[in-house]
Amino acid sequence: MATLEQEMRSELTFHPMDQFIVxxxxxxxxxxxxxxxxxxxxxxxxxxxxxxxxVIGTRGRAVVPSRAQSIAELSYGFIHKMVEDVAGKDALKFFPYIFTVFLFIVFSNFLGLLPRGFTTTSHIAVTGLLAIAVFVAVTVIGFVKNGAGFLSLFWVASAPLALRPILAIIEIISYFVRPVSHSIRLAGNMMAGHAVMKVFAAFAPLILFSGVGIAVTPLSILAITAMYGLEVLVAFIQAYVFTILTCVYLRDALHPAH
Amino acid sequence: MASETQNTAHAAADAAQGAAHTAQKAGMPQLDFSSYPNQIFWLVVALVAIYWLLTRIALPRIEAVLADRQGTIAGDIAAAEDFKRKAEEAEAAYEKALAEARAQAQKIAGETKAEIQKDLDAAIAKADAEIAARSAESEARIAEIRDGALAAVDQVAKDTAGEIVAALGGNSDASAVNAAVEQRLKG
Structure with missing residues (x-):
């Protein structure tokens, strides 16, 4: 009995964060x-x-595309249209970098969903650098394009004059919080989903050690499946959100007037 | 002595580092700052690689393909419109030719009809004239025959009267008989 308990304790181990160790x-x-x-x-x-x-997918350069080429063109069109619609036509010269970021995040998110995979985008170091790069680039572009006029982003001209200084403080705070929320949103989503799946996975072998497992094991396996489905959705949505926010920030830099 | 102290200090530092390492391991790996330089370095490498792939190969290629397709589609649409216009032109030409042919046919039919009418009229006139000539001739002959018959009747009456007079035993004076018959015939 004691040995069984010992074995149980040794087997049912919870290390949901070990998957993130570099x-x-x-x-x-x-x-x-x-x-x-x-x-x-x-x-x-x-x-x-x-x-x-x-590159391999588009090597046919076909006018009538193959399936692989269609996917490449679809992803290109998706982000190209997003940049054009959200940030404007003059933002299209930044399209290659935005597409780079989107592709990196979407592929990292999905590759991280492979069993034994490592989700690079679950690390704040990675998403933080991506967000800071966007923040710095947007700020520099804003000042280069508009000069001091970029500061009008913080001066809400449509608000009553008395409110404007207060709004300006709020706007400035929200502007500097951007990279934080931008990066933590992505890393947090990826980390939380994977950690929750790992916790459920740790419960799954309970049937080997205890009678309670008859109920817990199928439930946890079901939960892992459901979480996985949700994570597939989240993997894409978070890449989409990160990209579209980049476009929104870029629009603010190019056209700071509210 | 000095080296011994150094060694001890070294060992202590190692131990402290080890302890710090375990402490970090226990927490969130995301907050293990010792891995940051590594991740940031490799992230930059990955981003540069992706950016290079996109700008050097993938994007120009996809843009070229899309432009090519746009051109092909536009060209095809233009060609289709051209063909449509040509078809419409051909139809108009056909309609025109048909109308012309129809007018020509009508003209020819009218002309032919008029010609036939003319011939017909001439033939009818000719026939009428012939009929009139024949009937005049016939009338002349009928009159001749009638006159002939009347003369014969006259003669027969005279002869018969002379014979009758002779048969009755009278002296038949030809001229008297003739005169008497003529008188009777007139009266």
Whole structure:
């Protein structure tokens, strides 16, 4: 009995966050900035997948596209239209970078859903850098394009004069919170979904150790399936949200007037 | 002595680092700042790679294909419109030719009809004239025959009267008999 309990305790272990640990691919040394890690591997797989979709897929250059070429054209059209509609025609020169960000996030999100996969976009270091890059770029573009006129973004001309300074403070705070919410939204969504799935997964083998497992195991497997479905949705939606917010911020930089 | 102290300090530092490492491991890996430089470095590499792939190969290719398709579609539509216009032109030409032919046919029919009418009229006139000539001739002959018959009757009456007078034993004076018959015939 005691041994069984011990075994149970040793088997039913909850390490929902272990999947996010960045570790070296080779050996067990410290993680230097140049060390190839699991993050490196999954980013490389994402780059490779993008290469297959957009370069190998379109190598036919057919007027009547093949299936792979259709997918590449569809993704191109999707983001191209988004940039044009949301940020305006003059934002199209930033389209390659926005498309880069979208592809990286969407592929990382979906590759992270593979069993034993590593979700690079669940790390605040990754999403933070992406968000800060957008924030810095948008701010620089705003000042280069509009000069001091960019500050009119914070001066709500349509509000009563007395309210404007207060609104300006709120606007400035919200502007500087942007990169934080932008990055934490993505990383948080990816991390939470994967962690919840891992928790359910830890409950799944309960039937091997306890009678309660008869009820818990099917439930947890069902829950994993449902969570997975939800995560597939979230994987795309979060990539979409990150991209469209980038476009919205870019529009503010190009046309700061409210 | 000094080296010993150094060694101890070293060991202590190692231990502290190890402890810190375990502490970090226990928390969220996302907040393990020691992995940040690594992730950021490889993220930049990945983004540069994707950006390079897109701007150098994928985007120009997709843009070219889309422009090509747009051109093909526009060209096809223009060609279709051209064909349609040609078809309409051909139809109009056909209609025109048909109307012309119809008018020509009507003209020819009218002309032919008039010609036939003329011939017919001439033939009828000719026939009428012939009929008139024949009937005049016939009338002349009938009159001749009638006159002939009357003369014969006259002669027969005279002869018969002379014979009758002779048969009755009278002296038949031819001229007297003739005169008497003529008188009777007139009266």
């Amino acid at each position: 570790k070296p691919l080779f050996g067990d040394g410290p993680v230097h900035w140049y060390t190839p890690t699991n993050a490196t591997l999954w980013m490389a797989i994402a780059v490779l997948a993008i290469f297959f979709m957009l």
